[in-house]
Amino acid sequence: MNKLVVSLSPHVHSGDSVAKNMYWVLAALVPALICSFIGFGVGAIITTAISVVSCVFFEWAITKFIMKSDKCTICDGSAVLTGVLLAFNMPSNIAPWIVVIGAFFAIGVVKMTFGGLGCNLFNPALAARAFLLISFPVQMTTWPVVGQSFNTYLDAETAATPLALMSQAFKGDTTALSQLPSAWDMLIGNTGGCLGEVCALAMILGLVILLVKKVITWHIPVSIIATVFVLSGLFNLVDPIRFANPVAEILSGGLMLGAIFMATDYVTSPMSKKGQLVYGVAIGALTVIIRTFGAYPEGMSFAILIMNAFTPIINQYCKPKRFGEVPAKK
Amino acid sequence: MKTFRIGGVHPAENKLSAAEPIKVADLPKVAVYPMGQHIGAPAKPVVQKGDKVKVGTMIAEAGGFVSAPIFSGVSGTVQKIDTVIDASGYAKPAVFIAVEGDEWEETIDRSEKLVTLKDKPELTPEDIVNKIKAAGVVGMGGACFPTHVKLTPPPGAKPEWVIINAVECEPYLTADHRLMLEKADQILVGVDLLMKAGKVNKGFIGIEENKPDAIKLMTEKAAAGYPDIEIVPLKTKYPQGGEKQLIDAVVARQVPAPPAIPVNVGAIVQNVGTAYAVYEAVMKNKPLFERVVTVTGKSLAHPSNLLARMGTPMSQLIDACGGLPADTGKVIGGGPMMGKALVNIEVPICKGSSGVLIMNNEEARRGEPQPCIRCAKCVSACPMGLEPYLLATASSMKMWDKVEAEDITSCIECGSCQFTCPSKRPLLDNIRMGKQTVMGIIRSRQAAKK
Numbered sequence: 002m003n004k005l006v007v008s009l010s011p012h013v014h015s016g017d018s019v020a021k022n023m024y025w026v027l028a029a030l031v032p033a034l035i036c037s038f039i040g041f042g043v044g045a046i047i048t049t050a051i052s053v054v055s056c057v058f059f060e061w062a063i064t065k066f067i068m069k070s071d072k073c074t075i076c077d078g079s080a081v082l083t084g085v086l087l088a089f090n091m092p093s094n095i096a097p098w099i100v101v102i103g104a105f106f107a108i109g110v111v112k113m114t115f116g117g118l119g120c121n122l123f124n125p126a127l128a129a130r131a132f133l134l135i136s137f138p139v140q141m142t143t144w145p146v147v148g149q150s151f152n153t154y155l156d157a158e159t160a161a162t163p164l165a166l167m168s169q170a171f172k173g174d175t176t177a178l179s180q181l182p183s184a185w186d187m188l189i190g191n192t193g194g195c196l197g198e199v200c201a202l203a204m205i206l207g208l209v210i211l212l213v214k215k216v217i218t219w220h221i222p223v224s225i226i227a228t229v230f231v232l233s234g235l236f237n238l239v240d241p242i243r244f245a246n247p248v249a250e251i252l253s254g255g256l257m258l259g260a261i262f263m264a265t266d267y268v269t270s271p272m273s274k275k276g277q278l279v280y281g282v283a284i285g286a287l288t289v290i291i292r293t294f295g296a297y298p299e300g301m302s303f304a305i306l307i308m309n310a311f312t313p314i315i316n317q318y319c320k321p322k323r324f325g326e327v328p329a330k331k
Numbered sequence: 332m333k334t335f336r337i338g339g340v341h342p343a344e345n346k347l348s349a350a351e352p353i354k355v356a357d358l359p360k361v362a363v364y365p366m367g368q369h370i371g372a373p374a375k376p377v378v379q380k381g382d383k384v385k386v387g388t389m390i391a392e393a394g395g396f397v398s399a400p401i402f403s404g405v406s407g408t409v410q411k412i413d414t415v416i417d418a419s420g421y422a423k424p425a426v427f428i429a430v431e432g433d434e435w436e437e438t439i440d441r442s443e444k445l446v447t448l449k450d451k452p453e454l455t456p457e458d459i460v461n462k463i464k465a466a467g468v469v470g471m472g473g474a475c476f477p478t479h480v481k482l483t484p485p486p487g488a489k490p491e492w493v494i495i496n497a498v499e500c501e502p503y504l505t506a507d508h509r510l511m512l513e514k515a516d517q518i519l520v521g522v523d524l525l526m527k528a529g530k531v532n533k534g535f536i537g538i539e540e541n542k543p544d545a546i547k548l549m550t551e552k553a554a555a556g557y558p559d560i561e562i563v564p565l566k567t568k569y570p571q572g573g574e575k576q577l578i579d580a581v582v583a584r585q586v587p588a589p590p591a592i593p594v595n596v597g598a599i600v601q602n603v604g605t606a607y608a609v610y611e612a613v614m615k616n617k618p619l620f621e622r623v624v625t626v627t628g629k630s631l632a633h634p635s636n637l638l639a640r641m642g643t644p645m646s647q648l649i650d651a652c653g654g655l656p657a658d659t660g661k662v663i664g665g666g667p668m669m670g671k672a673l674v675n676i677e678v679p680i681c682k683g684s685s686g687v688l689i690m691n692n693e694e695a696r697r698g699e700p701q702p703c704i705r706c707a708k709c710v711s712a713c714p715m716g717l718e719p720y721l722l723a724t725a726s727s728m729k730m731w732d733k734v735e736a737e738d739i740t741s742c743i744e745c746g747s748c749q750f751t752c753p754s755k756r757p758l759l760d761n762i763r764m765g766k767q768t769v770m771g772i773i774r775s776r777q778a779a780k781k
Contacts, residue, residue, distance in 0.1 A: 006661040006695040007420070007674055009760055011746030013342055013502065013667040013694075017708070017753040019701050077701065119702035119754075218711070267706040272718060274711075323716040323738055324337050324575060325587040 019118075022267075023078030025214045029207035030085055030262065036190045036200035040147030041093035044154035045196050051097050053084030055104030063113045079118050083107050086126035089197025089258060090302070091133070094145050094155050099137055103129040123309045124266045127259075127302050134297070144193040162193045163253040167245045168298035175242055187252035197258050204257035217265045220277040225260040226251050228285025236293065244293070256288065259301035269309040276312075276319030284308050332540060334566035335576040336583075338714040340747045342569055342668065344541060348505045348627050348634040353513055355638045356624075356651055358430055362405045362642025363415050363679040364390060365423040369475040371397030376426055382409045386640075387436035387618055390426050393464075399477045399682075400467040401426075404620035404640030406434040417681065418664040420674050428642065439617045446614040447520050447556075448527065459528040459613055466612030467619045467682075471604030472496060472572060473665055475683040478605055482528045484594045490529045491597035494581050495522055495536040495606055497545070498565060500572040501666025504686045506623040507603045509636045511538070511545040514607055515552045521606030522560055524613050529599045534560040535581045536603070539567045569668060570745035574600045576714050588741050604685075624648060624680055628689030630656035639680050645687050646676040660695025663688040668746050698755035709748035709758060715741045719748035723758040726765025731772060734765045740773070742766050 037045040060080040064070050074080075087107050091100065107129035115121045134141045146160045163181050170177035182192045190200025198204075211217045234247035250256070255263075264270060264284055271280045284304045291300030367373040372394030384390060384403045391401040407430040415425040435441065448454065464479035484490055495518075499507040511518060526534045536553070538546045550562040563581050570576055574593055575586045577600060584596040593600055601609075604622065611617040620641050627634040632653025639648055645664070649655050655662075655676065663670040664678060665686055709719035717738055725733045742762055749759045 005659070005673065005675070007672040008661075008697060009672075009763065010663075010670055010744075011668045011750045011759065012661065012663055012670065012672065012688075012690065013750065014698060014755060015340065015342070015751050017751065018698075018755070019704055019753050022704075022706065022753055079704075117702065119704045267704045270705075272705060272707040272710050272720065277707075321710055321713070321716045321718065322337065323588070324579075324714065324741065325585045325591070 019077045019079070022216050023082050025216045026082055026211065026262065027078065027085060029210040029216075030089070030197070032203035032206045033089065033197050033200060033258075034085075036203040037093065037196050040149070040190055040199055041145055041196065042149045042154065044093035044145070047154055048091060048093055048095060048100060048196060049085060049088040051100045052088035052091075052104055053081055055101045056080045056084035056087065056108050059105055059108040060113065063109060064117075068113075074118060077118065080108060083112070083125045086197075086262060087129055089262075090126060090130040090195055090255065091141065092144050093196045094143070094159070095140055096155070099133060099140055103133045106132045119268055121268055123306055124263055124269045127263055127305055130302050131306060134299075134302070144195065146193045147191055147199060160193050162298070163187065163249060164292065164298040167249070167253070167292065170245065171243050171293055178242065178245055181245065181249055184248045184252060187249065192253075194253075195255065198255045201252045201257045204261050208261045211261070211265075218274070218277070220274050221265045221270060221281045222260040224278050224281025225264060225285045225288070226256070228282045229256060229289055232286060232289040236289070250289070250292075255299065255301040259288075259305055260284075263301070264305050264308075269312055271312050271315040271319060273316070273319050273321040275321070276315040279315055279319055280308050280312065283311070332566040333563060333580050334568050335571060335579040335714060337716050338712050338747060339568040339570070339576075340712050340751050341567065342502045342750060344567070345502045345629070346505050346508070346541070347503065347629070348625055348636055349508055351505070351509070351635050353509050353623055353636045353638050356640070356643060356648055358405055358433060358640060359643040359647055360430055361410065362403070362407075362428045362430060362640065363425050363644070364401050364403070364428070364642050365415055365417045365425045365679065365681060366391055366401065367417070367423050368401060368681040368683065369399045369469040369477055371395060371399075371477060373424070374398060374401045376412055376424075378409045378426060380409055380411055383407075384409060384428060385434050385436050387439050387620060389618070390428075397477055397480050399469050400465070400618075402467055402618040402620045403428055404642050405430045407431040416674055416678065418671050418673060418678050418684070420671070440615040445516050445520070448523050451614070454524075454527070454613070456528045456530055459524050462613045463528070463609055466608075466617070468605060468608045468612050469619070469682050470602055471608060471622060471682065471685070472602035473669065473683045473685050478601065478609065481594075481599055481601065482525070488594040489597065490531050490594050490599050491533065492531055492582060492599070493522060493525045493529055493534045494577060494598050494600045495534065495603050496572055496574070496577050496600055497536050497603035498539045498571045498577065499542070500539060500567075500569045501668055501670070501686070503627045503688050504625045504666045505627075506625045506636055506685055508542050508545055510604060510607055510623055511542070511549060515548050517610045518603060518606050519549075519552055519557050519560060520614065521608070521610035523557060524609050525599070525601055525606060526559065531599070532559055535563050536560065537563045537565050537571070537577055537581050539565050539571060541567045570714055570743070570747060573714065573743050573745060575743070588738065619682060622680070622682065622684065624684055625686040626652045627686060628656070628691075629694070630658055630691045631689050632656075641680050641682065643680045644677045645673070645680065648680070648687060649676060649689070656689060656691065658691040659689055660692035661690040663690065668750065669744065697757075700756045701754040703754055703756060706753060708751045708753065712747040712751040714745060714747060715743060717742060719758045719762060722765060723756065723761040726761045726768075731765070731769055735769045735772070739766050739769050
């Protein structure tokens with residue numbers, strides 16, 4: 002008779018895998034990519050492709066030549082995902098070499114130096130975006146407008162984004178808010194902005210996919226969006242000329258992209274549901290504060306990066322509710 | 332629909348043998364009885380080589396209060412007292428009996444006639460507990476905790492309900508399901524006896540909704556004669572058969588962390604198989620020497636439910652179900668979530684043997700572990716509200732103070748974390764190691780205080 006395998010229980014597994022989760026997130030990003038292609042033309046596809054190829058290349062090269070490991074980690078899909086998310090945080094008409102630098106920073110500096118998948122402190126795509134925003138402020142904030150012909154790439158027409166208008170309004174431009182696109186235009190993506198963030202509807206469709214496939218839970222995205230809505234709503238009530246209405250706030254900028262795809266990054270977000278709510282509310286509040294009072298009109302990326310740094314502390318203090326602590330019901 | 336409130340997973344049910352009526356297994360040639368079949372002190376042999384025994388003869392007496400006697404399930408001659416490798420993988424002292432015929436002790440009532448408490452109103456709670464104790468009845472769900480101990484609450488604790496565990500949340504296993512369909516009347520008498528023994532007025536039988544036929548039958552039978560016994564349908568979710576999870580699901584009370592026990596919140600939990608064994612012990616004078624075993628697996632020709640005498644080697648039951656498949660990679664005593672992988676298939680059926688599960692080569696291997704991506708799925712799955720990723724990592728780093736502070740001793744080792752982990756990490760392996768070490772540290776600390 003064959004020798005029997007002896008191992009400890011459990012002897013069955015759910016069949017879930019790292020790659021499955023990563024590929025479902027990628028699938029959830031497809032609607033946004035399609036919207037982006039329709040809005041910005043082929044530049045959206047080219048920028049995404051360059052970013053993905055560079056991220057995968059850097060991960061492969063670092064694993065093979067620096068870490069000297071035979072294990073192929075690119076098949077788990079995490080480098081592909083970082084590539085897509087990085088591209089989604091850039092304008093579609095950005096120069097290719099800037100994309101490559103961003104990919105190197107995301108994978109080489111933020112991810113692999115900390116030990117690769119699961120070990121990074123900060124979201125690689127977001128940290129790279131912040132790095133590029135500081136290094137190339139002009140290229141990173143020249144936003145193309147939607148409705149360009151399909152073959153548009155580096156030659157895209159550009160215009161101020163809704164967020165820039167909101168920022169101007171706060172600084173005293175009393176007509177800025179009246180130039181805001183309608184909520185409907187922002188929802189369907191009929192506005193300017195970076196590659197992945199323009200169509201809020203595509204983002205919400207992505208959220209539905211992630212929730213149905215149980216890749217993420219509702220706690221982080223809902224707490225961020227609700228916090229931004231409530232806080233900006235309060236500001237708007239105080240002074241509607243200087244502060245945009247809360248619907249425009251949650252539909253504009255990278256808010257949906259950040260709340261649904263960036264803040265929910267497994268590695269850099271808290272483990273317990275309680276911790277995830279704390280994290281989400283803090284990101285929402287920081288986003289409103291940075292957008293309103295900060296130097297950059299974009300608040301989401303920085304808010305998430307700041308809270309990434311707090312994640313270990315949140316994990317320390319926000320424990321799940323232990324069994325037996327629930328007060329007895331009579 | 333009711334269920335427990337924290338965590339849980341839903342493994343593929345694979346109840347292959349749910350429609351198979353219970354069949355009586357053939358007698359073995361040699362029956363083997365390990366002395367440690369229950370939680371607590373091992374039993375002490377009271378027979379010697381050459382002694383003649385009958386079916387139902389006591390061959391070992393209880394080794395203490397938390398212990399249980401062991402009875403022969405066969406008639407024949409004691410061949411030797413030696414060691415045998417049991418389901419735990421360790422060699423344990425055991426009594427070997429060469430089988431001759433099938434002669435039962437005369438005291439056992441072998442008739443099919445149903446005897447209820449109405450027929451024997453003179454039984455006092457103490458009588459019932461003593462009969463259960465004398466018949467060697469232990470928890471039949473797998474943990475094998477001596478039943479009379481649970482019916483003897485510590486001072487200060489007052490039981491309010493008897494909760495019968497009929498959820499059978501382990502995938503593949505169907506022994507309890509079949510028992511309910513075929514022995515519903517006897518089980519209800521058993522529950523009635525347990526309620527009288529525990530001096531409580533209310534009994535619950537928790538059954539998962541994946542057994543609608545059992546829920547219907549038990550509800551009808553209970554309505555017809557047992558107004559104090561309520562059938563509680565539960566949402567199918569693992570590990571609902573965990574004692575603490577079942578209490579939470581049925582009466583919405585959570586047993587505090589150890590050293591608190593279920594009776595501190597008013598619950599006495601017994602398995603449905605135990606209720607049947609209690610009926611037989613008290614009403615039929617029949618000690619615990621046979622049980623229903625599910626023999627199952629995707630490659631097995633005929634997954635079945637067999638009524639087997641204890642001491643029968645598992646290989647014989649597997650042969651009765653079509654023989655060991657050629658692609659067998661692993662044989663598990665019990666279910667796939669908490670069962671133990673067997674070193675060989677000659678392991679005898681014991682009081683806690685609820686199933687024999689055969690896995691093929693492919694199913695037998697674990698996936699390659701990958702780095703933890705901190706997805707928190709283990710945290711969501713943990714029914715005790717623990718953080719498995721943290722406990723596993725800290726245990727592997729031997730941070731005993733840390734894991735003790737993080738409540739590692741509350742872990743019930745259900746395996747939900749490892750089942751759900753996308754990175755296929757050996758979470759429970761590490762947590763078990765940490766839990767064992769911390770419990771050792773706690774014991775030595777208590778010993779030093781004394």
